[in-house]
Amino acid sequence: MSMERQCYWRCDDPSQNIKEAGLFFTIYYLFRIFKELNPRLFKKQYNGRPRIYTPDIMLPFVCWGHMNDIISCRNLEKWWSRNDDTCNIFLNCKKPGKSSINEFLNDFSELIDLFDIFIVEFGLKTGLMNGDIQYEDGTFLKGYCNEFKKLYKNQLYFLKDFITEHSSNQTEDGLWFKMKKYFENEEYVDEVEPIIKKLKKEIHSNGIHLLKKSLNGSDALREVLMRIEHMEENINGNNPISIIDPDARNMKDKDGIWGFNYNYQLAVDGKFGLITAHYITQSSNDRKEALRMVGI
Secondary structure, three states, X not given: OOOOOOOOOOOOOOOOOOOOHHHHHHHHHHXXXXXXXXXXXXXXXXXXXXXXXXHHHHHHHHHHHHHOOOOOHHHHHHHHHOOOHHHHHHHOOOOOOHHXXXXXXXXXXXXXXXXXXXXXXXXXXXXXXXXXXXXEEXXXXXXXXXXXXXXXXXXXXXXXXXXXXXXXXXXXXXXXXXXXXXXXXXXXXXXXXXXXXXXXXXXXXXXXXHHHHHOOOHXXXXXXXXXXXXXXXXXXXXXXXXXXXXXXXXXXXXXXXXXXXXXXXXXEEOOOOOEEEEEEEOOOOHHHHHHHHHOO
16 A cells, blocks of 8 residues: 655755845844733734734734835735745745735834834844944835826815805805705706816816715815815925825836825844834935934
8 A cells, every 4th residue: 555745845944045044033033022022012903804914924024024125015915926935934824915914004003113113222222233324215105096086286276265165155045055956966957067067177077076075064075175275285386186195295206107106215224234214205305315314
């Protein structure tokens, strides 16, 4: 009677397939110390369905990715697909999707910052860092918004003035009331339709979208006015601004492509390359941000 056996590959030295093994295992053990000292940080409760990828799996993976200049959710997802041994160790050989990584970054942004602070404090006390900041170039991150959902400054101000003027009179003979009935039941067509056509020329479909939303009651009106105010605060010259993500700035990325982006800045220590500081900015000038990094 014959029996087939599966031949298992054994790795006597776990670091032999890992580039920069020293730094990797430094982060690996620093995370284990951090988790042991702060167990309550990993017990966050969720509303709705539980997450498949827990913070104790995702945190070291994301932080190690940042140290390798792998920032975006899409690139982190692709990184695992290249069968990197470091990913397999941190993720227990599970594959996280882009949405799972994005959920973690949104839900646990404070945890990531606390881990970074812990690394810096621990590194300075134990000699893993020497305080000699080595600046690295920034990386552009795509804003989480549709490139076409935007308004220009003159369109935004026109929309704000129109809403402010007409929303103050919501009586049945006022234009605000008639516009609401027009979009709900197609009433007052002869009176409202010429005004809508004019508005479309001035503020286009994106402005009409915000206008229609503001007609859905006092809470919706307040929300739209707050969104407009937020957009005003982030206007940059004559560049368009996103109605979905007003914090994202319309600028060229390093491939010369215009879009709504953020500029992710990173500073590392000169001794072993551990991250000392990171933040996201709207500035497209890395040279100016380098001066800020040196001062951190």
